[in-house]
Amino acid sequence: MSGQSVAVVGGGIVGLAVARELTRRFPGIAVTVFEKEDRLAAHQTGHNSGVVHAGIYYRPGSLKAELCARGRDLIRDYCVEHDLPYEECGKLVVAVDQGEVPRFDALERTAGENQVPGLRRIGPEEIREIEPHAVGLAALHSPRTAITDYVAIARRMAQEVEEAGGQVLLGTEVTDVFRSGRGSRLQVAAGDQVHHADHVVLCAGLQSDRLGRRVDGQREPRIVPFRGEYLRVVGPKQDLVRGMVYPVPDPRYPFLGVHFTRRVGGGLEVGPNAVLALDREAYGVRPGLDLRDALATLTHPGFWRMARTHWRTGVREVRGSLSTSSYLRTAQRYVPEIGPADVERAGAGVRAQAVARDGSLLDDFAIVSTERVTSVRNAPSPAATSSLAIAEYVVDRLVW
Structure with missing residues (x-):
């Protein structure tokens, strides 16, 4: 892989996780992260609730279910390794009236199929034991659901990319991507610059449809x-x-x-x-x-x-x-x-x-690859939880 170059568009936690995974797996390649803001994690990563999801909600067999299960363990281990905040404070999913019980029962089955660690169904008395001021008929208790600081994680990932010889370019907005031979040219707003890369991974979040359409012409989703x-x-x-x-x-x-x-x-x-x-x-x-x-x-x-x-x-x-x-x-x-x-x-x-x-x-993650360009077209919650697993998934499927 030596001599190959990869451009990652987006300095949120998913883009930085992909860049980190590339530098770890292929030490000889040149990795560059392009972030349009003057700081990392400026959008969805920096404005979520900081929850590390355990996998209660996601359709069994879906990409979300698979990558959330893998990602929660990877994020926990990453925080321990780098001395970053990580607190398993636990979660109650509470049904408060009989009308919610059928949905509650279905959710319990989903969580069971997803093998959510430590999950238990509890009644009103145990709800009060865990959360003394909460009320409900029944609850699912997920003791391994945690909270963390995703901005701190993103910054540490960026440091790892740079320590491995990669680049993280802030204030560098990619406005267009053109196919060029066996690679791509990236148009950058600042100074009307053009960068070349053998591979491009688009992790553009809120702008993912716009940049993705530039590459594959698909207007949907x-x-x-x-x-x-x-x-x-x-x-x-x-x-x-x-x-x-x-x-x-x-x-x-x-x-x-x-x-x-x-x-x-x-x-x-x-x-x-x-x-x-x-x-x-x-x-x-x-x-x-x-x-x-x-x-x-x-x-x-x-x-x-x-x-x-x-x-x-x-x-x-x-x-x-x-x-x-x-x-x-x-x-x-x-x-x-x-x-x-x-x-x-x-x-x-x-x-x-x-x-x-x-x-x-669209409920599930959507990741599309076409001729040396990978586009993350849909990565809502639990994308932050799943970020390191999404990175593995993307890099596993790169065609060199």
Whole structure:
């Protein structure tokens, strides 16, 4: 492999994990990471809840199920090796009424097939033992679900890439990719530069559809961004939850619902919700508007088909976004003592959700390879948990 070059587009945790895996497996190749921002992990990696998922939710046999199981162990070992934060504070997935029991039972079967370590079904008394301020009819207790600092992990991965002789170029936006002989040319915005690489791996997250289309001409699936807004619990009630308390998710959606999560840096967050975003990169307390992003969504037939099917859910999510009381009404079903007076608006993340032309929301990871270009077209949660396993999967399939 000596003399070969690989360009990795995207300085989030998935792109950096791929670059690290390349330098470890093929020491003689030249690896360059291109990141458009002036810092690493500036987008989805830096705006998630920091959860290391155990694999409860994902369809058995799917790529998500496989790579989450492998990834959770790799991330744990990586944090131990590099002295990075990692806390197995555990998770409860709680059913609060009889109407949720069929979904709860199905989720238990899924988690069992995925061999989630240490998973137990518990009743109201044990719920109170684990989370004294939570309520419910039944819960799945996942003691191995953990929290970490994905930004710190991403930075350490970048250091490893550079220590192995690779490059991490910040403030270097790739605007286009052209096939050139047996390799590719990458057009860079800064100074109108052109870089050559024998292989290209696109890990562009929120921009994955745009760059992927440049390479393979495929306009589908389209990224439809969903803004996930968080509330921060303030005052003494931030200690009412020891680990994580989640609802039973609606299987129609790839979102897990508003939940309580401790952070490794301290404190307790509530969220996220899932509201259509008109700006793929707006992370402040208030939503933004980017005309290009808005038009990309509103001109996509798949978006309107999705909206016709799920508009009631969309209205409910918007109501929660506008009203803290409405937002918390759902969360209080699980921890009743935390109310609107106990929280403040925090930041937001933006989920890169791939939507097909027929309006369906792609649930599984989607990784496409075509002639020395690999494109990660859909990598929502649990991509951070799975990042090191995704890297193995991508590098295993490179054709030299």
